[in-house]
Amino acid sequence: YLLLALYFLLSQYVISGDTYFHLSVGREVIQTHQIPQKDSFVYSSEDTTYTSTEWLSGVVFYLLVSQFGIGALLGLRIACGLLTVYFTFKSLQLVTSNVLIINTVVLLIGYLLPFRLNGGRPEMFSLVFLAIVNYVCLHFYLKKKISPLTYLLPILFFLWPNLHGFSIFGIILLAIFCIICFFQTRTGRHGSDYMKFILVGTLSIILSFAHYQRVFDFIHVGEYTKYIIEFASLWQRVSPSGLFARYFNGITADIYIFLALFIGYILLFGKTFKMNKPYQIILSFSYFVFLLLPFKAYRLITPILVLSLPYTILLVKQVFRKSTSNVFIYWMGYIILFLVIGYSTIAGHQLGGERLAVVYPMNAAKFIDENLSTKRIFAIYGWKEYLLWTVPDTKIFSDVLTQYRSTDNFKDEQKLHSPQTTEGELEKLINKYDITVVVNTQPEAARIMGTSITPVYKLDEWRLVYIDNISAVYAKNDVRKNMSVDLSYIHPELDTRLKYNLEEEKEAIRQLNTVLRIDPANEFARAQLLYYYLTRQKDLEKANILAEESRTIAPSNPLFSYVLALIALNQKDCIASHIYAREALEKNKYDTNLEKAIEQTIEQCR
Secondary structure, eight states, X not given: OHHHHHHHHHSOOOOOHHHHHHHHHHHHHHHHOSOOOBOTTBSSOSOOBOOOSSHHHHHHHHHHHHHHOTTHHHHHHHHHHHHHHHHHHHHHHHHOOOHHHHHHHHHHHHHHGGGTOSSSOTHHHHHHXXXXXXXXXXXXXXXXXXXXXXXXXXXXXXHHHHHOTTXXXXXXXXXXXXXXHHXXXXXXXXHHHHHHHHHHHHHHHHHHGGGHHHHHHTTTGGXXXXXXXXXXXXXXXXXXXXXXXXXXXXXXXXXXXXXXXHHHHHHHHHHHGGGTOHHHHHHHHHHHHHHHHHHHOGGGHHHHHHHHHHHHHHHHHHHOGGGTTOHHHHHHHHHHHHHHHHHHHHHXXXXXXXXXXXXOOHHHHHHHHHHBSOOEEEOOTTHHHHHHHHSXXXXXXXXSOGGGOOHHHHHHHHHHHOTTSOHHHHHHHHHHHTOOEEEEXXXXXXXXXXXXXXXXXXXTTEEEEEEOSSEEEEEEGGGBSOOSSOOTTOOTTSSSSSOSOGGGHHHHHHHHHHHHHHOTTOHHHHHHHHHIIIIIIOOHHHHHHHHHHHHHHSTTOHHHHHHHHHHHHHTTOHHHHHHHHHHHHHHOSSOHHHHHHHHHHHHHTO
């Protein structure tokens, strides 16, 4: 538990755009004292009616964050992860007494959990609830005794449809065990316990259906999710040329683990027919159906493995009674998982998983809040939800409720994200949706978040009003409350290192110096002035002073260390050049072009 707690704490943790949406929903519920029935955050859809299956999660997130800050969600992640592990451990104790097997499977589940525990996602509640329901059901099925936790099921199932959409899986699992128990009452010796379990289970299911719209909402989600990454099928997930291939970085470890378990389960399932135990066959088939679900939506891998692994171990024990004493194999599995989790904890990244990263336009959000009146914002996924949370009175083009959008709406959004959209088509879309603010990605953010360039700079009534190394903010003339900085000579859309026209250089440099005077930490202005000193004025002394100052102000930016390495190389100081170049390499994470340039600098000093 200590190892897994550290793993959940220190392995990669990303606050996604979904989290900011849920926080915004929680804030709306607290402020209005109503469960949302309309999506009040978007301006692009005429019909904003929706069924909120996660409003209660949003309330929990909002209360935690408002009291303890955004870091409280990391604490919630650790708590939900450990609770899921604990109830999986309790389920495993029911099916085997081999401590080594139990601990190995617990480590396997623990290793998988951060694949779905990233950021503040309501799914963390479903993981805990699935582990609890699975334990309660297996406890009664195997021991013919009611666990004290059984009496908590009505409360759990009443809350679950308001926390996350996976409540339908818990209902199906509980219903299966109740049906089996109903037929076993005729042959069982514990008739009263059977009836208690059936009554509590039935009451729990009835209480869930008090929110029947939320219970069934997940079933219909596939009708609307053609373009949604989260609900890509397993085959779409692994296809190198599929619709979602550009979003993924190879096949992650959870997929390999799932496929290995799936194949193993099929072999075990075939053996169960020889046992001549009808209830066992029904149960084995039910878990097999659960194992089929990730092929429809790959995001179900982790919750389904939490659900099915304890029962799979039970089948292994029953089918291979004489072969379960190979201690060497168990020790090998245990040690490998222990080392993988230990390494992932130290490295801050799940070994075998994708390296995720997000960056948010914090300074742009502050500028928009203080300087723009109407805030109908268009931005990339993740940023729009962040702006929704951080900038009051914001409306965004779309949010995470993508299942309620039309295909035309989705296509319009893709056109707005593309710099290739023609001026006429762009103006038509801007007017159609009455967009007043656009936040474009800068190259540093685009390498992480993806490129989003809405070419409103082509339109007369739009102006660049804020820029840094992360984002470029454009606004319509009539929504600007004040203009503290004139950026009319800066053109971030140019495919050149210097983001201005050379014939306007004098005015552009004046504007960049004004930006730096008002915002000394602005890394875009600093980088542009450095390029100007190095390539246009060829003034190494000014470049060196600015680079040293910039390296102190923005210590994580690799560019400033790289410039110092170049200057030192020019001065034939290879020792200093090596030091700065190595420092730049350590800081650089995503810019492959910069990495090559740094390595060339190092080579020149050998």
